[in-house]
Amino acid sequence: MSDLAKAIVTVTDLVKRFGDNAAVDGVSFDILEGEVFGLLGPNGAGKTTAISMISCLLAPTSGEVIVDGASVTRDPRKVKCALGVVPQEIALYPTLTALENLRFWGRMYGLGGRLLEERVAEALETAGLADRARERIETYSGGMKRRINIAAGIMHHPRVLLMDEPTVGIDPQSRNHILETVKELNRRGMTVLYTSHYMEEVEFLCDRVGIIDHGKVIALGAIDELRRLVGDENVISVHLSELPAGVLDALRALPEVDSVTATAPADAAEADEEGAKPEVDETVMVQVLSKDSGTVIADVVSVLGRAGARILSVDVREPNLESVFLHLTGKSLRD
């Protein structure tokens, strides 16, 4: 992605207040033509509210969004035509079949006749569900619903696709399918805004990333640029069978330790759509950020050992977006 690439979406000082609460609080960023731009932030950061304003669903309290030269406030129709949207919720009709849903959403984007049928077939192909097109959405698994949810947003070949946490609550296989789909759509020339609270997804997909927290973009840039924000710090991840009381404070008290967080391990933390967790997992992931991981790791292990915790694994890594977030906010993305 060269810096000379043209911005197809420009967000300037965007604000949305609900009463006293600013859900989006002065956000600015550009999305360049042809890139996958990531908006990474924890739940409640303001991602959905931002996407709702870009897609003309919500009127901004102040600020401006320009999509493909058109303003969301002055020319929403042109903005909407240039955009495809994949909402965070599965916005489909459960008692209609996948085919019927796609035909309906295609018509809402002005498609009809032969072209509609072609695009529906193409979208079903992309979703990998052509053979189950005549089944009702309510009979689908969570992952399949998510795939049709995406298919419904791409039939009109939008210039920019807004995807709001399209992988929430699904099995790893469907998630991989979706991530590959996003890559493929981008390869075919679609610009993508991808929001998530999974840093792995954003690292895998995105050219540039905005990190958002409490309605503000706290960091913005290419992934390597963001990593450099953490400096030469490394992340020590310790997988524990349980979290003994007071152990986090003990770790924070160690010299050379910059910050400490504890989270449930990735994936297991999220219940899927049907409400069942993939497996019962009471283990804890403790992450310690330090410039001198080589020395600190011994101290960390001994503190944990004295506290009586059973260590399942220890791992030292280069900083990732998770550590960037940790470094900037002192908390984990999945808190």
Place this chain on the structure above:
Amino acid sequence: MRWLHVGIKDLTVTVRDRGSLAILIAMPMILIVILSSALGNLASNLGKTPVAIIDLDQGRVGAQVTDGFFTDPQLTTLFLAQRMTDPIEARALVAKGDLAGALVVPADFSRRLDTGRSSKLTVYTDPGRQIAGTVFRSVAESLSTRVSAASIAARTSAYYVAPLRVRDPGFVYGVIGKAVQSASETSALSAVQVVESTAARGTELSTLSYYAGAMSVMFLMFGAMFGAFSLVRERDNWTLPRMLMSPGTRWEILGGKMFGVFMVGGLQFLVLFAFTSALGVRWGDPIAVGLIAVSTVAAATGLAIFIAAVAKTVRAVSGVAQMLIQFMAAIGGSFFPVSQFPAWMQPLHYVSVNGWSIDGILATMRGASAAEVLPNVAALLVIAAVFFGIGAWRLRWE
């Protein structure tokens, strides 16, 4: 054309939902059959029979005939009598079905009888309520007999009053038979002749016809409730926001939702119309029925938007809708005919969709033309516009 696609989508979703179909179409069918067979002929079995007494005589003998309708405890349990002064107006009310009958005592009644001449009483009855009309005529005859021959009157009054309080159609028929027989026996002795005149045109309105109209209208209101459900649900599960993010305008989408509710209502009406017609209900002039049906469905559509705007959640929709629907059904005559209500309550039925609609349907069933039901159509369209106006103004989109 987005509105068309949204409407067709909504119709498809509704038709595919067995629960909705059961409530919107099967339930009214069942209720129409149950209510009409359980209640039999309305006029003879439900409440008091409304009649008008017009005493143009204002003399002693006229009072002897008419006072009984207000003072005789047995007659007052049977009839809800009101005094009127204009026979033409009374006749019109009977023709409309608002009254089951009217008794007119001519102006020279006392003078003629006092001078040994004969006179005539006029009775208007509604052929749509044969039983009530016949009973009323018999009573009038008996009363007139009492005037002309007190001894015979004593004998006749004994049989017509006592059994009539039993609400059993078979019994009532028996009584009428006796009443008619007695009338013919006593007429020879009578100086007063009762001239019966049919006030209305159309055919008999059976309980079946009544409930065919009343229940269809009530369940069109439930159709509106389902329309409101659909709007609120689409708002919650992001299909409405998704539509709003597509290039369509709010008005296209709201228009589509309304079109969907309208088509569901139209479908409901067509099915119920076909079903009750097969059972023998004659709805009347197709154009008049069509006008009433379309304007009623329009009012229900407006009601759907109104409910969705007032209620924020699916649960609230259900609460608001049931309250509104039951209120309108009760005062509008979906449960019991408005003519059976106390007089002070009757005008209230015009604040409901049901009142205007049932009023119109009963008129077409009695033979009214399209032109004659235009006031009802206009009133329903005004209600539709008011509901829609408030609804569209207050609707929360996101």
